[in-house]
Amino acid sequence: MKANWLPISAAVALALGSVTASAVDFHGFFRAGAQLNTQGGEVYCSGNGTSGHLVGRLADECDTYAEFVLSQEVYNKDNNKWTVNTLLAYGTTEGNRDLQGNSWQGVAGSGDTWSGQRSSLREVYAKYDTDSGYSIWAGKRYYQRKDIHILDLYYLNNSGHGAGIENIDVGMGNLNFAVIKWANTGKDGAGTVYNRNVYKIDARWNAIPLGVVGNLDASVIYGLPFISDKQKKDEDNKDNNRANQANSGALITLDLGSSFDGDDVAVMNHFVAQYGTNGFADIGNIGNHAGDNYTYDTHVQGVSLIDWGTLDAGNFGLGYSFIWAHLNSDKAHNQPAATAWTTKRSGWNYSIVIRPEYKWTEFTRTTLELGYSKRKTNYGNNDNNTQVVPKDDNKDPDLYKVTLAQQFTPGKGFWTRPAIRFYVSYLSGKQFGYRSKNDDKHNYQVTVGTQVEAFW
Numbered sequence: 463m464k465a466n467w468l469p470i471s472a473a474v475a476l477a478l479g480s481v482t483a484s485a486v487d488f489h490g491f492f493r494a495g496a497q498l499n500t501q502g503g504e505v506y507c508s509g510n511g512t513s514g515h516l517v518g519r520l521a522d523e524c525d526t527y528a529e530f531v532l533s534q535e536v537y538n539k540d541n542n543k544w545t546v547n548t549l550l551a552y553g554t555t556e557g558n559r560d561l562q563g564n565s566w567q568g569v570a571g572s573g574d575t576w577s578g579q580r581s582s583l584r585e586v587y588a589k590y591d592t593d594s595g596y597s598i599w600a601g602k603r604y605y606q607r608k609d610i611h612i613l614d615l616y617y618l619n620n621s622g623h624g625a626g627i628e629n630i631d632v633g634m635g636n637l638n639f640a641v642i643k644w645a646n647t648g649k650d651g652a653g654t655v656y657n658r659n660v661y662k663i664d665a666r667w668n669a670i671p672l673g674v675v676g677n678l679d680a681s682v683i684y685g686l687p688f689i690s691d692k693q694k695k696d697e698d699n700k701d702n703n704r705a706n707q708a709n710s711g712a713l714i715t716l717d718l719g720s721s722f723d724g725d726d727v728a729v730m731n732h733f734v735a736q737y738g739t740n741g742f743a744d745i746g747n748i749g750n751h752a753g754d755n756y757t758y759d760t761h762v763q764g765v766s767l768i769d770w771g772t773l774d775a776g777n778f779g780l781g782y783s784f785i786w787a788h789l790n791s792d793k794a795h796n797q798p799a800a801t802a803w804t805t806k807r808s809g810w811n812y813s814i815v816i817r818p819e820y821k822w823t824e825f826t827r828t829t830l831e832l833g834y835s836k837r838k839t840n841y842g843n844n845d846n847n848t849q850v851v852p853k854d855d856n857k858d859p860d861l862y863k864v865t866l867a868q869q870f871t872p873g874k875g876f877w878t879r880p881a882i883r884f885y886v887s888y889l890s891g892k893q894f895g896y897r898s899k900n901d902d903k904h905n906y907q908v909t910v911g912t913q914v915e916a917f918w
Contacts, residue, residue: 487535508522514748516833517834520612552581600626606668662685740759764787779820809837814834832865837860861894867884869881879917
């Protein structure tokens, strides 16, 4: 059998005669930890990977999550380079509860036999970097994502299966174009399951120089559902879940970035303005992964204003994030009773998080994270992050968190990782609603815990 492979191996070697050998590029991210509720019972986290952490992620991550990236250069000749790229993700069940448990013990009632753990191939794509400077890619990838790290919130994340061309130099910045597919599951009136396919046309003009003000990234994503005649007909069936609606929508993002790097001071800031319609309007609810999911909302508009950044000045460090968003719906949306949403959904919400820290040595620092979030709506406290709360607490619900952590890191920079942490945290507010979940005598939670966060 070995002899049969020799001609094939020789042919491959000849075909790739100009390939330059290179080591596999390995990088990634992981977080894991354990926490204890001082009042007993399980630990509740206000945010998760789906919704972000509007009062800060420090001490508010109940899950374990990891991403392992392997990339390989397979061809390089005359400045024409080809790479293959993969990313494997692993995590425990994302949610607001600490469900990790023993790694071989299933979660009661979840239907899982392996503690709700799961893995996913998040990226698998090839990229061709041309000798002219631009690149062509195809496959499945994270596409030019933008996030606020201390919230684990992606305010721009058009990821998925598709293809594109990027980094076209136009003198003042670069142009990027892509088409990425997204799908969600729906049902017709007879209960037949099908997918609604949405194709997202993505155009970006990045790194537009604005002098001392900084550089501007401008992007437009247009969501275009492709729906069959049968799906359009079923749209009028009041018993379905509206997943087959054909309304298109747009997401416009302007991101002004600036930075300063001196001898002992480093500053980075981003001011972001966003406007989304229909399936992209969830930015008005501070929705995470904007541009990724395309919901089946119609007659909805969302606006978001963001300012976030970091500061390193000697032994002092600071991370901060300020978000204000408004969601407006000018039409009542009717759904089955199980997912009832029959009112006009409008309102504003905001999030304020600051993370100051003092670096005692090159390897030790003390970090304080303060977070506050509040929303005002005309539909009460209907929120994915919210547990059931007393009726009189439904008006303008808020949430706040105070976390004190001792960290050990290999260096003083704000982004230095890995970070080994030991912390104590206090969480409360009208959005918390922990009384009806674990302890009817308290509407707050005090946790102590440990965590490691690493990226490399």
